[in-house]
Amino acid sequence: MNSSKWLMAGALCLASFTGAAYAQAKDTAKTLPKVVVLSTGGTIAGESRSSTDTTNYTAGQRSGDQLVKAVPEIAKVADVEVEQVVNISSPNMQYSHLLALSKAANKYLADPSVSGVVITHGTSTAEETALFMDLTVKSSKPVIVVGAMRPATAISADGPFNLLQAIALAVHPSARDRGALLVSNDRISSAMYVSKTNTQSLDTFQAAEQGHLGLMVGTKPYFYFTPASVPGKPYFDVSKTENLPKVEILYGYIENDAGMLDHLVGTGTKGVVVAGPGNSSLSKAMVEKITKLQADGYPVVRATRVGAGIVTPKKEGIAAGFYNPQKARLLLALAINEGADLKKTQNYFLPD
DSSP states (O other), X not given: OOHHHHHHHHHHHHHHHHHHHHHHHHHHHHHSOEEEEEXXXXXXXXXXXXXXXXXXXXXXXSOHHHHHHTOGGGGGTOEEEEEEEEEEOXXXXXXXXXXXXXXXXXXXXXXXXXXXXXXXXXXXXXXXXXXXXXHHOOOSSOEEEEOOSSOTTSTTOSHHHHHXXXXXXHTOGGGTTSOEEEEETTEEEETTTOEEOOSSOTTOEEOTTTOOSEEEETTEEEESSOOOXXXXXXXXXXXXXXXXXXXXXXXXXXXXXXXXXXXXXXXXXXXXXXXXXTTTOOOHHHHHHHHHHHHTTOOEEEEESSSSSOBOOOSSSEEOBTOOHHHHHHHHHHHHHHTOOHHHHHHHHSOO
């Protein structure tokens, strides 16, 4: 055989091999479980001019597609579809964004081909969005909220590995029937209890009383417990909800102005959460104001500024139980939107 025939035969052989490899890769992609990533921005999508800048960066600069493509290992774990819901810093999240995320998550999880949903999010308010998903998404499949403490441009940025772990968790059978979860720094946490506890540390997400549910080792989850339900955890159908009622938070301290309650009520606020000291032990003036408001059916929730522990019932107000102020605000907004009275709302926070 002359040289030209050898070259032609080699080319045909290479083309055949490449085509077979491509077909095999395509078939492999089809066999991988499907995960939908709902991208919202945050530090995980943030950029800075300096690789050592971990504080003065701009959040929400990279798209969800960019975040996924920056981690090629994801392609070995799941077939990923990305929807860019918004691209902002998480303090700019609004009710409309939470509702959009909840509706999208419910829609995708109802698809038999989808194994789970991952929400990329800024860490500042990630616990609030995670709780909202926990209370409004109805599926045995996992919803995983994930973010980063360092922007994408930083040395040792934590976002890429956090995202890989979140997607790996979303397709793992052990993550089912656990409600919404938050993944960060190898830890798996319950959306109901987890909170950000440190302004800078990679290990910022903690649940002081309840602890973590498990941990990730590489891309493999290890849970400490079998799936368990939070006693009396409510579910709210927001599929037809376009907005939520205005609820504000007041901080409790020495000689605080109880007249602020009157101000909030007078400016259209539909409910108030008071982050009181200790077991939300409030001043005499505040107790008197709350007592008058609740006589008219107006909801005021007593939460605590302490950061851990349960707020127990008293005559005045609605006891927040284990909900911190920012999470209590969302639950109260959902309860008001549903039309729940004070007794039913109290039962949402602390079930009988």
